[in-house]
Amino acid sequence: MAYQYRLNDLDINSDIELPELYCSHQASGTNSIHIATGKTPARLDNAHYSNPIYSIDQSTILLTIENCARYLIHNGRKIIIEPFRQADSNSVRNFLLGPALSLLFHQRKLLTVNASAMIIDGMGVLFIGNSGTGKSTMAASLQQQGFLPMGDTLVTLNTGADGSILVHSGLPHLKLWSDSLNALQLDQQQLAPVRTELNKFIYPLKEITAMPVPLARIYQLTEDRLDLDAMRFERANPLESMTLFSHNISHSGLMPHMGLTQQRFQYASAVIKKTPVFRFFRPWNLEQLKPTVDALLQHMTSQPEQP
């Protein structure tokens, strides 16, 4: 194998260089993931579910990103990439190291969440929310306050031996739009774009923990459409928590087609049983980042009230 990496206790052998991952110098185990380039089918003949992007059969998922590449994700063990002509390599890696690996993790029954994660006072905190609601920007702001981010891509959760929910770091970077980088006064000149010609950049994290930490809280980042300046926290009740969290499991909508409906319910109920979920209504305005972070840090030191 040309390149060896390690992520979430998993060894990855890759035919292509993946500078976004940490190199590994250990011999890979038998349970490793193999990433190769090669021919892939245009569709899966025995697919039981298809849409313009995904085709799913018993053991394989075909992910097709137009103008970029096809990814054949097989049995939690192997991903074959077929880049399309003129695809840029940043794009090919972006969809490999995001959705393709996340789907492979699902095949391995690993719970991946669409969240940015932080360590605050030794405990894990997740920020969830719809795409574009500022999860990564929040993580970068907190890093500037001295807290340690755990990434915003391929963050995974599992249950520890003592029954606690553990957060595992994702990829050692945050993905930030140029607007956010500017607001945070971070220089984007040296950063690689997520995709060539896209003004969203990979901001590397110099320090990221390899050790999982117990999950303490989950915050859903949102705004009050009736009062855009509102800044308040509301604890979600168990049913709301279940819904909010379930929606933020990676590929949540595809899990039923992967035979993982029961798994999704079990994942989500285990997490919300142990973890308070808060809605954080705040102005989604980059000029308001400082007071937003201040309010959040103050809330984190408080005892969670009952829903």
Added chain:
Amino acid sequence: MKRIFWLASYPKSGNTWLRLFLNNLLHDNEEPVDINDMPLSNTIASAREPLDQMISLESGELFAHEIDQLRPAMYEAWSNNSTCKLYCKCHDAYTWNSNGEPLLSSRATRGALYLVRNPLDVVVSYAHHNNCNIDKAIRQMANTHHGLANSHTGQYKQLRQRLLSWSGHVHSWQNAVRIPVHTMRYEDMQLDTINTFTKATRFLQLDNNQADIEQALEACRFDKLREQEVRSKRFRETPAGAKAFFRKGLVGSWRESLTDNQVCSIIDTHGSVMYLLGYLDSQGNPVY
């Protein structure tokens, strides 16, 4: 199955009024519908979240032209997964994606109610809506590449919408021959209200009687909507930075706001379409 009726318009052309009318028409309570809690027709064609759910990807990491390739399938899924007719707001011009498919899939579309308003009035309202000056709004409405949610440095909550120029928007919908389109002028909604809304109701395949229609119109009279907006402090669809959503809503209020040069500029750019829609007389003078 074709279940979607698009409630389509260039912005500030009466779309919200139409949707509030439909909400009042189709709900059972005596009380007018809360402007911030419309039970029906709340979906907009450019909503990002449903697309993200369908594709299980961060759509912000796709380029607008790539998203356009996925949008027809999204509307087909909306249509196929629904058991009833859907009334969906839409500000997009009627355009095709690079696969040669209409963005608003014909396989999902039952019809489109296209609202149009005198551009002399639109420009004043659009400037207020975007918190910009009138000259900028005039330039935007003349720009054939104008769109909404079109940033390249951040991510909008909505998907990119190509508006084209104001004239281009009108042309695009008049040329949408693959789907039934019923065009409705804002001026007729104001000046021949019951007749205009009754025709719209019939086009949308609703069988409500005249009394229902009159009651729904009463519930969404402009002064009542503005009163609700003041009482609730904010209408949820008001863009950040805009002071109020329901401002004047009058026909011909441009006469108090536009300079002669601004009027000439708009007529120079959009005169031929304005004439076809009855906004200019045969001498080229504004009708309203």
